[in-house]
Amino acid sequence: xxxxxxxxxxxxxxxxxxxxxxxxxxxxxxxxxxxxxxxxxxxxxxxxxxxxxxxxxxxxxxxxxxxxxxxxxxxxxxxxxxxxxxxxxxxxxxxxxxxxxxxxxxxxxxxxxxxxxxxxxxxxxxxxxxxxxxxxxxxxxxxxxxxxxxxxxxxxxxxxxxxxxxxxxxxxxxxxxxxxxxxxxxxxxxxxxxxxxxxxxxxxxxxxxxxxxxxxxxxxxxxxxxxxxxxxxxxxxxxxxxxxxxxxxxxxxxxxxxxxxxxxxxxxxxxxxxxxxxxxxxxxxxxxxxxxxxxxxxxxxxxxxxxxxxxxxxxxxxxxxxxxxxxxx
Numbered sequence: 668x669x670x671x672x673x674x675x676x677x678x679x680x681x682x683x684x685x686x687x688x689x690x691x692x693x694x695x696x697x698x699x700x701x702x703x704x705x706x707x708x709x710x711x712x713x714x715x716x717x718x719x720x721x722x723x724x725x726x727x728x729x730x731x732x733x734x735x736x737x738x739x740x741x742x743x744x745x746x747x748x749x750x751x752x753x754x755x756x757x758x759x760x761x762x763x764x765x766x767x768x769x770x771x772x773x774x775x776x777x778x779x780x781x782x783x784x785x786x787x788x789x790x791x792x793x794x795x796x797x798x799x800x801x802x803x804x805x806x807x808x809x810x811x812x813x814x815x816x817x818x819x820x821x822x823x824x825x826x827x828x829x830x831x832x833x834x835x836x837x838x839x840x841x842x843x844x845x846x847x848x849x850x851x852x853x854x855x856x857x858x859x860x861x862x863x864x865x866x867x868x869x870x871x872x873x874x875x876x877x878x879x880x881x882x883x884x885x886x887x888x889x890x891x892x893x894x895x896x897x898x899x900x901x902x903x904x905x906x907x908x909x910x911x912x913x914x915x916x917x918x919x920x921x922x923x924x925x926x927x928x929x930x931x932x933x934x935x936x937x938x939x940x941x942x943x944x945x946x947x948x949x950x951x952x953x954x955x956x957x958x959x960x961x962x963x964x965x966x967x968x969x970x971x972x973x974x975x976x977x978x979x980x981x982x983x984x985x986x987x988x989x990x991x992x993x994x995x996x
Contacts, residue, residue, distance in 0.1 A: 707970055709780055714759060714955060714964035755962040756789045759955070764797025764834055768804035774811045776969035782818055790821045790962075793841070794951045799832025799854065802908055808833070809915070812840040816919075825951035826850045831933050835944070839916045845954055846936035846945040853944055855916060856931025857908045859901060861887050920944075 758781045762770050781791060793812065799805065815822045824830070824841035831854035838844050838852075846852055868875060868890065875890040886897035913929045923943050939945045955964055 709776070710968045710970060712966040712968070714966055715959045718956060718959050756785075757792055757955075757958055757962050757964045758785065758789065759792045759794065759964055759966045761794045761966075761968065762797060762808070762837070764795075764800065764805075764808075764837075766800035766804075768797070768800055768808045768833065771804065771808040771811065773969040773971055774808060776971070777967045778811045778814055780969070781967060782814065782820075785818070785820050790823065791815050792951070792954065792964075793822070793824045793837075795824050795826055795830050795834060795838055796828050797831075797834030797837060798829050798851075799834050802833070802857070805833030805836055809837045809840055812837055816840060816842070823954065825949075825954055826852060826936070826945070827950050832856070836912060836915060839919045841919075843947065844945040845947045845949050845951070846939055847950050848936045848948055850936040850939075851933050852936060852939040853928060853942075854931060854933040855909075855912055855925075855929040857905045857912065858931075859887070859905055862889060863887070863893055865890055865892055 760774065760777050760781075762774055764770065785791075797805075797808075812822060812824075821843075822841045823843045823845060824838045826834075826838060826844065826846040827850060828847070829851040830838040830844075830846070831851050835853055835855060844852075865875070877885065877888065877891040879885050883900050885891065886900045887893050909929070913925050916923060916929070917925060920943070928942055928944060934942060934944065936945060936948055940948055958964060
């Protein structure tokens with residue numbers, strides 16, 4: 668009797684645990700779905716208020732009670748005086764890169780919104796964090812920043828951590844590049860890295876037939892036989908992409924010694940300044956806090972809705988394409 672009761676109790680505990688786990692997962696999916704729906708669209712945040720409120724919060728904590736009231740009164744007077752006064756505007760965009768530059772979809776929406784309202788005297792700041800990835804994806808991301816330049820709007824790129832390879836392709840477009848002292852910058856080069864399993868398959872009696880129309884439709888591949896001609900052709904293609912990369916950098920930063928910097932190497936911020944890859948040492952926070960007294964800083968962020976299956980498909984495609992297509996390096 669005791670043994671049967673114990674088994675029944677264990678069965679109930681397992682059942683309750685399973686139901687709780689299913690409920691938790693279901694609730695998680697519902698919350699993610701609801702969050703995605705709510706977040707879709709353009710979000711605009713005034714960074715002046717954020718900086719001022721943070722500083723005032725510390726001031727109030729340190730002030731006597733009477734002075735707190737005086738500070739509140741001063742802020743109300745400043746807000747009233749600012750009404751109807753046109754000040755310089757700085758539009759702040761964030762770009763966090765990955766191998767596919769998946770943030771490009773949001774970047775193009777943000778740039779389009781800014782271009783629709785920007786006026787003479789306004790500026791754009793892009794806080795860039797990008798270690799590079801697929802060539803065509805990062806080329807499109809860089810083209811979005813070129814749209815800003817083509818409209819004559821001053822463009823600054825701030826690099827707090829990394830702008831290398833395809834990331835530097837984006838950064839070089841800017842009128843001014845600000846980099847933190849230990850930010851990784853440069854890596855002007857191209858890389859293709861493809862594993863080949865043909866020998867292993869031959870040892871196991873597996874044959875992979877690769878039939879192509881066009882002499883160079885597929886050169887180096889994962890399963891086909893790789894010839895010297897295939898390697899030479901792939902190398903030729905990489906050199907061509909590298910030449911395009913250098914031409915892009917030369918167009919926007921003509922003073923650079925490309926022979927010195929287009930070697931695929933990267934440098935930290937202070938060294939990058941000496942080489943001319945960046946224009947100023949500092950962080951995006953330094954740059955913004957210097958502006959808040961004379962300009963209105965607006966963070967512009969596009970939040971698109973992405974279903975779970977789309978995220979999984981993107982991850983799978985990234986794994987599949989990462990080895991086949993040339994990457995900035």
